[in-house]
Amino acid sequence: MTHPVIFKTSQLILAGDLKGAETALATIADTEGDDALVTVLDEVPPKDLLAIMRGFDGSKQSVVNMLVTPEQFARAIVLEARYRDQTHAALHGMMNTVLYRDPEMAAEYLEVIGERDGGYEVLTNYFGERDEELLEFVMTGQFSEDFNVDRSNEARSITWLNEKIDEIDEALHEGDSLTSSRPKVTRDEISDHDWMETAWVLRYELPDIFEQIVIALRDRLTRRLESIEETVVSASRPAPAASAGDDEESAL
Secondary structure (H helix, E strand, O other), X not given: OOOXXXXXXXXXXXXXXXXXXXXXXXXXXXXXXXXXXXXXHOOOOHHHHHHHHHOOOOOOOOHHHHHOOHXXXXXXXXXXXXXXXXXXXXXXXXXXXXXXXXXXXXXXXXXXXXXXXXXXHHHHHHOHHHHHHHHHHHHHOOOXXXXXXXXXXXXXXXXXXXXXXXXXXXXXXXXXXXXXXXXXXXXXXXXXXXXXXXXXXXXXXXXXXXXXXXXXXXXXXXXXXXHHHHHHHHHHOOOOOOOHHHHHHHHO
């Protein structure tokens, strides 16, 4: 039998009251215990669960984010693309809040996400604005300490993109070279509870998933290259010459 709070939660979300929806669920934990809420979360539609989790981050803790299981989280998080958030800021905050409430479970959450349809896209989007820095880690096994705006601008050039795509292709062609090497930095050294630690866990604890993210990163760089090339070609095309009729009309 469906718990009454499920319908109430959905109605509150439709009304735009995410705080009220979260409070309704939190009441279950207060009155019946954490395990009861975990059971109820199995019945909450993934889109509703995602809506609630998007409203909270490290600065606004939610009992839902603190108790959601890897399977429940994965079912919801793969729907994030529906929000069309170009910066993926909400996704990034949500992921960090859940992944690092217990760092020892981060790999379990990431693995379950990677196993779901759309999971690789979510994990790639998580790195959002960090494409160039992630690529540095992919190629060298280290995190650059001097990343700056000039390097970011360079990453928009056709030459740079072609070089990086070729580097990824070469690394992928060499089989498990991306994931078989021993870590050059320890997890403790980069334990930021953020994108660097997530990249480290993926590479050294979930290598198969990490390789798929690298492939997705390559595809994203390729699309960026194609977009720049198309813009350059369009800009180089001469403007259509005005016809004699147009000249006469403009002179009137």
